[in-house]
Amino acid sequence: MEGMGYLAVAYFGMLVAISLWTYTVVRRSQRLEERMAALESVNASAATDVAPNDEATAP
């Protein structure tokens, strides 16, 4: 049974490693989506800020 104990630890270690790898992939994806949403909102607000100025300076 001692051998089975070591084997269970080895299996469990690999499962934890795969879980961490999967977590990093999911987390990276979430961070990228958050950054994209932030940049899109900056672009949108910049566009609304620029529009009135364009009208004001138009001849």
Added chain:
Amino acid sequence: MKSAGVVLFAGFAGITTSMLLALLWAPSVSIDAFESPAAQRIFYWHVPAAWAAFIAFGALFIGSAGWLFKRSERMWRLHVAGSEAGLATGLMTVWSGCVWGAAEWGTPWDWTDVRLNTFGLLTLLAIYVVLGRNSQPDGVETRDTFAAFGLYGFVLVPLTYIATRIWTIRHPGPVVGTDDGGSINGDMGLVLLFSAVSFTVLIVGHMMASMRLTLLEQKLQRLQAKTDRVV
């Protein structure tokens, strides 16, 4: 991400179930034929991980060729996904093999065994491609360089596959897919098949997620450039 997430979850549930089946349900091997019969059960992880690694290296090869010959962005994303999945599954295979080797042979690695060394080189290639690509700015030259490594490095895959058929040194020969129908017990074969399918699903899910991640990174770069121009 939703479809990749579902596939990933299914693969993860599958490999967890195969681990339990391998530990609790799969029959024992003969104690006369093995130095460490309990350690043999890591075979249900080691072989499917190697199978998944071959799928990942196949994706790396197709992605590299697709980038070099077609200049396809989708193929570049497949190259990235294949190299990352190849690295992870390669490390899983090497690690589980070392655990098994240490228990069965008394040494985790044999430098004279062809299969061990060609597979080790394949994993080193994946480490080089992943770390090298992440350390360089994205561009045509960088992509061409790493795609060439992915393309020519694939020669190690068939070499690794046939290694134990030609040179049986320390690593055991094939137990499935042989001319005599294989030497594996029915229940063992069932657990092995279930584990191989689970690893395939997991690695496909990871490659789908990784391809989407690369797409998001590319979109973010374009959006950042646009923002820099506007602000």
